[in-house]
Amino acid sequence: MKITDAAVFPYPSGDTSVRRLALEAKTLGFDSLVAMDTPAGSFDGIEVLSGIILQDAPMREVIARVKRVMHSGTVVSVSARDNGFNRAAIGLKGVHILRGIQAADKTAFDHVTAKMAADNNVAIDLDLSVLIAARGIARQRAIHRYRDVLTFERRFEFPVSLSSYARSYLDLRAVREITGLCSLIGMDISGVEKCLDAIGRVMTPPAPAVRVIS
Amino acid sequence: MSPRPPTLRENRRYILVRVEPAGTAIDPKELYYTISDAVTFLWGDAAAGVITQAVVAAENGHVIIRCLRGTEKELALALSTVTACRDVRLALRIVAASGTIESLRERIRAAKPVTEPLTEPATGSAGTGCAEPGECVFAKKPFLLVYCNGQKVDVIEKGFKNAHRLFLTRSDLENS
Numbered sequence: 001m002k003i004t005d006a007a008v009f010p011y012p013s014g015d016t017s018v019r020r021l022a023l024e025a026k027t028l029g030f031d032s033l034v035a036m037d038t039p040a041g042s043f044d045g046i047e048v049l050s051g052i053i054l055q056d057a058p059m060r061e062v063i064a065r066v067k068r069v070m071h072s073g074t075v076v077s078v079s080a081r082d083n084g085f086n087r088a089a090i091g092l093k094g095v096h097i098l099r100g101i102q103a104a105d106k107t108a109f110d111h112v113t114a115k116m117a118a119d120n121n122v123a124i125d126l127d128l129s130v131l132i133a134a135r136g137i138a139r140q141r142a143i144h145r146y147r148d149v150l151t152f153e154r155r156f157e158f159p160v161s162l163s164s165y166a167r168s169y170l171d172l173r174a175v176r177e178i179t180g181l182c183s184l185i186g187m188d189i190s191g192v193e194k195c196l197d198a199i200g201r202v203m204t205p206p207a208p209a210v211r212v213i214s
Numbered sequence: 215m216s217p218r219p220p221t222l223r224e225n226r227r228y229i230l231v232r233v234e235p236a237g238t239a240i241d242p243k244e245l246y247y248t249i250s251d252a253v254t255f256l257w258g259d260a261a262a263g264v265i266t267q268a269v270v271a272a273e274n275g276h277v278i279i280r281c282l283r284g285t286e287k288e289l290a291l292a293l294s295t296v297t298a299c300r301d302v303r304l305a306l307r308i309v310a311a312s313g314t315i316e317s318l319r320e321r322i323r324a325a326k327p328v329t330e331p332l333t334e335p336a337t338g339s340a341g342t343g344c345a346e347p348g349e350c351v352f353a354k355k356p357f358l359l360v361y362c363n364g365q366k367v368d369v370i371e372k373g374f375k376n377a378h379r380l381f382l383t384r385s386d387l388e389n390s
Contacts (some may be wrong), residue, residue, distance in 0.1 A: 011353075011380065011382075012353075015379065015380050015381060016358075016380070016381040016382075017380075017382045019365065019382070019383040019384045019385050019386055020381045020382055020386070023365055025365065036340050043385075044365075045312060116324065131295070132294065132297065133295070133297050134297050136255070139255075148370075159250040168303070168381065169234075169237065169305075170297070170303055170304065170305040171297070171305075171383050172236060172305075173294055173306070177290075177294040177308075180287065180290060180294060181291065181294060181295075183291075184291075185301060195296055196314045
């Protein structure tokens with residue numbers, strides 16, 4: 001099992017270099033990171049996966065960009081919008097994560113989208129920075145939305161990933177702290193471990209149900 | 215007022231936290247208000263009244279925070295939501311919890327000193343790409359070294375504008 005932070009933003013997007021993020025992530029209990037717009041590599045025993053986020057782009061452009069990076073080992077994420085867009089994005093081969101569900105409108109994620117995410121092995125991302133840094137109504141709304149997502153997750157069993165969205169190593173949190181934060185949304189320790197391992201499951205192609213031997 | 219007998223006193227626990235980035239000046243009063251806000255926002259006034267958090271000591275880059283016994287988890291969770299103290303960005307990393315302040319003080323003493331002298335990497339022998347003593351170059355820009363500890367190097371861009379702190383490693387400076 002690999003404990004992975006599903007989104008960090010190293011320098012120049014943030015103020016911390018990818019090497020320093022890896023160093024700090026190691027002390028906080030992580031095995032790998034998904035670093036946005038950064039080449040993949042391995043630093044201090046921490047595997048850094050390259051990631052991209054596609055947002056505010058029409059579906060045609062999303063398809064073109066996903067095709068461009070398909071089979072390159074890049075973790076492809078799409079920012080959630082309305083329900084129709086989300087269903088189309090989840091159905092797209094090569095998309096690994098649907099992000100920003102807390103910022104999308106109320107009907108953006110329903111049982112049909114949840115079923116599609118489970119069928120296509122697409123993770124739904126929970127942004128922990130909202131739980132950490134937001135206050136008042138913004139945090140309350142995120143907690144409500146995440147609880148809603150987890151209700152669907154228990155029913156349809158799609159992967160759920162956890163991201164710190166760290167732009168600085170100060171934004172990273174230890175695995176134990178993440179467990180505490182996730183207890184706010186009704187997630188237990190085993191659930192958190194499963195979510196932190198979601199990137200590995202999403203990036204590994206599912207084993208075929210039937211194998212032809214001869 | 216005479217002190218309460220030990221059997222009537224509240225049982226308290228003390229949490230030791232490390233303040234990051236290293237070298238951040240800590241005003242215990244300001245930090246108390248920050249932690250108090252974090253607890254109140256997360257758990258509400260009623261729970262904050264039970265937790266009764268207080269900053270007991272701030273020394274050597276560490277802070278000791280007091281709470282009622284049995285509320286350590288709630289306090290620890292609230293501490294993980296602290297991101298700044300009076301517009302200064304920081305993170306509070308929980309090191310240990312104990313029933314006595316003295317045992318936490320021992321841990322602070324046992325911890326490595328938070329700041330190393332800046333002369334060592336500035337000599338250039340460590341391969342930090344330093345242009346002059348106390349300076350280095352990263353992404354073709356000159357930076358001033360602020361803090362070095364092992365692989366970790368904190369720098370600030372030279373000049374009075376854009377005085378943002380960057381968090382790098384020695385390898386970053388070697389490769390730049």
